[in-house]
Amino acid sequence: MGLRTSALAGTVIVAAVLAGVATSQQAAPSPVAATQIDLPRSRSDNAALGQARQDPLAARLRGVLAQDPASARVLAVADASPVPVLGPADPALLRTARIFTGDRHYMLVVQRGDDVIEIYGATKAFQSPLSAPAGQPSPNAPPTPGPAANRPATAAAAPPQGPRVLAARIPNTAARAVAEAQARGLTNIRTERTEYGIDVTFNRFGAAYNVSFICNGPGAAGCTEPEAVTFAATLQLLGGGGT
């Protein structure tokens, strides 16, 4: 009797363990969701921001805008943004501006004739858990600081399953515009031809920016790479960025 009971108990235990193993088999792991991180502002970023706040051109621009109620509202929203808000230096263009703000990001939209220009900035970023850990430069990351000009896009092997960003090729004709933009404090400048125009991305004051030119297709008048880079380089600090 005792032996039979022991055998029964052993069988039950083995069955239970097997059942557990069988039911614990999960489907293939789901893709890994990106997380959000703050973008730190370095001492030099703070110094550049402080200098931009003292820029007489920006001060004059703010003075002009303050006269117009609609533009004054845009300025008020910009001032409250934790992201340094960049906008075009042309008051006429700024009078068409609409501004949208959210969690550590903003978008300023202006209308230039038939074209739409969207200026986006963020002091946060999405980070893939699949990429190299922070502090270890990704082997395929774009060089920083400095322009991607004259650096051909390469097709080096990517880290398995992780994201990568290749440096974009900027034509020599745009190199001068890039150099001017660098002189104004923009780093990591990249241009991207898109299905609707051109985008320029860059860093300034420790934040990440993107300017989208939504035109009548790529290469349309006013939407070439040099024009886009020059526009980005001449953006003025309208406000924001916190203390």
Place this chain on the structure above:
Amino acid sequence: MRRLALAALLLLTACSPNGCSLDPAVAAKTDPPAPATDPASAPGETEPATTPEAEPDAAPDPALEPEIPPPPEPASWPYDPSGTLPSGSGTGATDVTLWAAGMRFPMEAGPAYANSQVYGYGGYLAPGPGGQCDARNYAYPWRDNFCETRSWTNGMCPAGRGHQGQDIRPATCVKKVHWIAAAERGRITSIGSYTVTLLGDSGRIYRYLHMDMPGVNALFPTMDSRNVERGQRIGKVSADFGGNATTIHLHFEIKAPVSIGGAAASVNFVPVYTSLVDSYGRLLNGAA
């Protein structure tokens, strides 16, 4: 021996559907989320045992038992893996990060077919004769076409250039019928001649191309009308391309600030296919 048998039975009843792990850490990972703590219960307090249901006196006749339908299988559909592009159409992105977790699928209803407009039937690099309404375009499996060979710059692509989004055909090859939905709550920041930009509350920029633009403008006649909720209708699938021709489809793309490795964060087009697979699965299973 009775104790041994009792222990075995206890072990059996303790097994969750996720297994019989005795490791609390594993149990914490595999168990479903715990409900909110009852403030009335002090830590360490045990819940009163629930009264077990009375056992029937006799085994019921199986023939008389009401038939309980098995739980429905989750709806699924065939799709190619992320980054696997059809032969000859380029090299896909190797990144499978879910860049827009929880995103709403950008079409209101299924079925929808993610595949290429250029390399599909009716496209200018089609695999053979056939028009855009060819049934083979309106069939599974889904195919990733982010990074498909195009001239557009794309730093996320192995070639440094390629398609910046994903093409999706609606249920049928008919214009101005199939609704497009907002991927998340946010604001429509611009309506171009064939583009609609949605700035999500998350800070992601969603761009929808080739919609029925007069319809979009009618839906959002004023700036005040452009705040949208997740899943809200924002227009219909069409083929608008600023005066040029394209096929009936939605081009859907996401741009977001991303930080990769130790490099400075930059605003990039992100591979969107993985997020579309995730959101379409939820749509098919009634949890869009």
